[in-house]
Amino acid sequence: MVSIIAMLLVVSSSSMVAAQKSMTQSARTQSAMFQAIYQGKIDAVQSVIDSGVDINMRYQVEGKRGGVTPLMMAVAYLSTPEMIQFLIDSGAEVDAHCDKQSTALIYCLGIGSKVFKTLLPVAPGSTRTDAELDRAKYEIVKVLLNNGADVNWARHESDHSDPANRMVRPRDRTDGTTPLAWYLRRGHTMGRRDWICTPEMVQLLIAHGAEVNVSTTDGETPLMFAVDQGPEMVQLLLDAGAKIEAEDRAGMTALSHAAWRENETSLGSAKLLLANGAEINHLSKAGYPLTLACTSGNTSMVELLMEHGADVNPSGGFTPLMGAARGSQVELIEWLLKEGADPNAVNRNGWTALMEAAELENTDGEIIAMLIEAGAKVNARCAEGKTALMCALMWAQPATIRQLLDLGADVRMKDEDGSTALMLAAEESSVEVVAMLVEAGAKVDATNAEGKSALMWAAKFARPAAVRLLLDQGADVRMKDKAGSTVLMIAAQGYSEESRVEVVAMLVEAGAKVNARGAEGKTALMCAAMESMPGVVRQLLDLGADAQLKDKAGKWAIDYARDNFALSGSPVLQQLKTVF
Known part of the structure; x- marks a missing residue:
């Protein structure tokens, strides 16, 4: 559909004249083919073919091969069955595909009446009723199938290098989706108000050999998609041999999918599935059917499942x-x-x-x-x-x-890593919550398995308000963790420099030793130079950090600054050179 949409923007009647001015003769001829199809004129299409145009040509969009053939174009416009048959009789490859995504059959099954009217408001026939459009689609599918279209051709993953694909279907991952699954899946994802799957279409596909138990790479089967369409559709698939206990990759069955929905059609589908022996207490990664119904708040589904013995x-x-x-x-x-x-x-x-x-x-x-x-x-x-x-x-x-x-x-309990609620709050909660925990009796200097305190976590994530509150509550600013790092060293490095300069100043003011060393002999100044923190480097120097100290590897802070691409050419490097 993406290539079709992009191509329609080029061939629409309002832009065709302007586009043709810059086209080569070959491009004009190709455009003539699609314009003839757009207008539904078989004689005009014949004239273009007679001029030597390949019936299986691929339309060019902005100089790139869009992968769309004349047959796909005709299908996209829900052209007449006569036009479709004419193109096939003229040599159109019925199973030609667009980047392994879609054949003409899948394109046709992927177009709903609402979509047709929204995307193609000027297309011939767009004033037709929903019923007329569904009938037109049915007749086209019948022509394609009668001419050998592969009813079990599986779609591949979308090409996300194409910006149009990322914009229109950014999360499309429907690998392995067959025409039957695609038809029912579109109804599942778009909703019954915008898409109606007809039993006649499903019967047609099954009659031509559509496999009812083939699954997508996510493990989803046509039956799972069909629950949104109601019991009649579910019964069709069951009669055709659909496996009622088939599981997707999350372990969900068709009943699981029905239980998760919040509509009356899925309720009817669930009743039918239960009547046909669906396991009511089946456990998937998402939970039991009753769990799914409770999560979505579907009271009617909950009552149904309980009536049938859900635990x-x-x-x-x-x-x-x-x-x-x-x-x-x-x-x-x-x-x-x-x-x-x-x-x-x-x-x-x-x-x-x-x-x-x-x-x-x-x-x-x-x-x-x-x-x-x-x-x-x-x-x-x-x-x-x-x-x-x-x-x-x-x-x-x-x-x-x-x-x-x-x-x-x-408030003093610890998790398996030795972390308390206060440590977790210092990292990610509001200062109001931190204060609440301290007031409730949380130990300010409690440490986890790594020897880190709440103050260290607040310093690591550069949270000035939390740091100030903990310092006011007596947190030890000179404490070291089991790796030998001080609070100041931890504050001097992190994910971003925002608010970090303020935290460093706060800690030094509270008594943190600016030249204290860690286990490897590193200082806070070295840590800041290593972690692309020019503002912190400047702040530490202003607060008395000694740039001439070496760590156990024999390196100065300036050595780490030279190694750091983010600091190369920085005034901070020059400042380190000056003080060195």
Whole structure:
């Protein structure tokens, strides 16, 4: 479709005259072919063919081969079956492909009536009704299939070196998608309001040998895409031998896909799949069908699955209660708890529903309160040793942190790396949260397995407000980690220089020794020179850093500055030379 769209911009009636002025004679002849197809004039196409134009030529877009043939062009415009048959009779290769992406058959199946009207508002026939356009597409597909089009030709990955491809389909990765899967997949991704897959088209493809169990490289089958189209489409595929328990790469079955959806057609599909024996407690990487329904908040789907015996407390995976917590589904959480859902059940990573709720950016306090009231352990640990409080630190609002603390969260617990909530907060949370944790009794100078304190983490990520607060609370500015690095050395290097100069000045003012050495004899000045920190180098020199000190390798700070491309030619290098 991308090449077709780009090509249409060139051959539209409004731009054709201007474009022809700069074309070579050959290009004008090619343009005449596509203009004739655009206008639906078979006699005009015959005249162009008689002039010697190759019926299988590839259209040129801005001097590049777009890969589009006259047959693909005719399909894109939903031309008449007579035009399609005429082109094939004239020698058009029915299975010619565009960069291994699409054949004429796949192009045709990829055009919906809404897409046709949106992209081609001036195209002949664009005033046709949706039903008329669907019928036209059906007739074209029938002609292509009757003339030997490969019904199981598989698409390849998009060419993302083409800017047009990146713009129109930046995430297209549909390797291995056959015409049947492509047709149903388009309906799945675009939604029923913009795309309607007809049973007649699916029957036509199956009648011509379309394989119903072939999967994409993501493992998705036509049946998985079909759940969005409703039970009639699902039944067609089941009757044709579609495997009901086939799994995609995430382990999801057709029922899993139906449970994740939030529409009535998928509900009908789920009923049919269950009636045909679909495993209701199948565990995928995304969880159980009931989990998926709870996450999306599809109450009708939840009721259906429960009626068919879905387990509210399945073991070893992402539970329905966790899904409802992740989806912030308050009513479903309340209902699941009444149905006996275990608030302390864990998944394979040891996460609980409370951790799922705490991690969200806009956590509903009612959910956390509800889970705790139902018996959720506020200080339970996951496999990595993290608690709900630690999980909340990256995204949650201060109100969530306050709520967890008020409900008994232990601020001094450590994860498997020895990190406390305060260390994590110093790295990524607001200063308000850091203050909250200190007020709740967090040890300011506690260290993790590497010997790093909260102050070191705040310095590493150049967070002036957090550094100031920790210093005011008595954090040890002269502490060294197990590698021998001081807080000042850690502050002098990092991912960016923004705010780092301010942090360095703050630490020195608080008593950090500017010429303190690490395990290898390095100083903060050497670290700054190594890490492309010219502003920090200047700041350290102004604060009394000794540029004549050598590390254990016998190197001065100026040696590291010379080795650093970012500092070559810098005034800082000149300043180091001067003081040296």
